[in-house]
Amino acid sequence: MIKPPSGPAPLLRHLPAVDDLKRRAPLADLALPEATASAVARRIIATVRAAVLADEVADETAIGSAVESETARWLHVLTGPLLRRVHNGLGVMLHTNAGRAPLPAASIDAIATNARGYCNLEFSLETGQRSSRHDHLRDLLCLLTGAEDAMIVNNGAAAVLLALHAIAAGRPVVVSRGELVEIGGGFRVPEVMAAAGTDLVEVGTTNRTHLRDYEQAIARANDADRPIAALLQVHRSNFEIRGFTATPDFGALADLAHRNDVPLLVDLGSGAFEPPERFGLGAEPTVAALVAAGADLVTFSGDKLVGGPQAGIVVGRSDAVRRLASAPMARAVRVDTLVIASLEPVLRSWARGRARDELPAMAALALPIADVHQRAEAINETLRARLGPAWTFAVVEAPARVGGGTQPLAEVPSAWLQIGHGALSTDRLESMLRRRDEPIIARAKGRHLLLDVRSLIAGSGGDDLATVIGDALADVAARVGPI
16 A cells, blocks of 8 residues: 655645635635735745745644644735734733833824824925924924924934934944943944944943043043044933942032033933923933033934933034934934924923923823822722622732833832733733734733733823723623623
């Protein structure tokens, strides 16, 4: 008796043909253009073929399931949405993976208004001539920081890259060893400096850098007839050094830089227009304080303590900012209409002293713990009354974090909803809430699910949280059935 051939090759005969697949429901129901339908069918078949060849699909039935699964994935790609709103119950207020700071209503309205048609992005309504997109926010930023000039780019890393490239390309830049940080995604300060075309000059040690270290670096460079192009100070956005440490006084460092005609650049990371202590956070200098103390350029993010959209903000001396704006790289990192439109109301909230009322992340950070606890108890009682005895609910107190590369050890007191279900493991409950059309992201801990109420409030957008969570849990219960 001859045995049938084994291995993946014979299974490939069971893959559907392109013409057959694109005419099957549900792909055919989309009524795609012929070329698009063929391209999608080919991609589905190629994915399943690769799975067969990798021995991930073992038989004809599994091929059918794999084709069905991959077709469903492409239906989602074609019909969306791919980017979805989530309810952040993780206790991280500026969660990088969840989009950082939620935008205020005024920013959302500004995005809608300016996206609906044309706008005066680079068109002067006074002269009828071309203008600069940097003009729109310059006055507000200079008012908030005391700087002579300002401009916006697409994120904080781009702001540092542009500043280094425009000010110091092909020349040495001095940085303390204790500030050679690595931010999220593996981007490192030395690599950013190399990409900007500058040469790194390290001074000091990991934990102690003195003013004399900068003085000696400047002197050695002058002796070598290769003067220092800039001093760069980098905010330790995601770690702290404690114990036997030393950092030179910023005013003294600025004086040293200016006496030697060397620009002082500061990457402040998160940035702050008001002292963070007013929001229950640790102390750190504001942008205005660094400008007043002698920084030539300060760069910081728009979506951290500023509470706006992703952007890199640059403020400082007018001659230095002009060098950045005129650099060819500036065009590659410039922002579009929607970033400017959404950042404008945020800056105006700070300028008018209304940030803690109008900016969701700032308002949630400033909310007294007693108010957070009261909200948590109210949600808890509503859920207890609405859902059956299969569920268990409690309120526990634990800290939340700021996140987003902002004050790495800073915590704010918060209240968490503790949720359990008799027929569901914590991991399955977490997964079911995360996979909803409007996901709720929670922490699984032991036999319970934890939802931080402070971070939920920040992203609620005015929604009633008891209703949002109650609807989600009722949906879970309906799918699980009675116990």
